[in-house]
Amino acid sequence: MVRSALLATGLLAALATAACHHPDPTATNTTTTAREAPMTAQTITTGPHPHVGMWVTADGRIRQELLPTGRYEEARDGRERAYTGRYTVTGDHIDYYDDLGFTATGDVRDGVLYHEHLVLYRER
Secondary structure, three states, rough: OOOHHHHHOOOOHHHHHHHHOOOOOOOOOOOOEEEEEEOOOOHHHOOOOOOOOOEEOOOEEEEEOOOOOOEEEEOOOOOEEEEEEEEEOOOOOEEEEEEOOOEEEEEEEOOOOOOOOOOEEEEO
């Protein structure tokens, strides 16, 4: 359904063309340049993904916000934007592509985000 909606609007070609500029071959559902935020297929067709929002460790030291633009910002120990980058979502799996060049993954299970060694809870 998403694919047909993108074909109908002509956006699939733009997404596929932009994806070839990313070093990660799984980044086919985002478009980005150094000056603009990525737009995910999810955002284009149905609004923000349900995992968009603020996620926080139990002690509050780490706060990770998944923005509806396909970008994330992570604060650590009160240092805002300690890490920033883009992310893609496939079901309940999240792939992170940090602006500094490293990658990470996360999975949401039973309303909890397991991001590498971190356990984050939804802030409502």
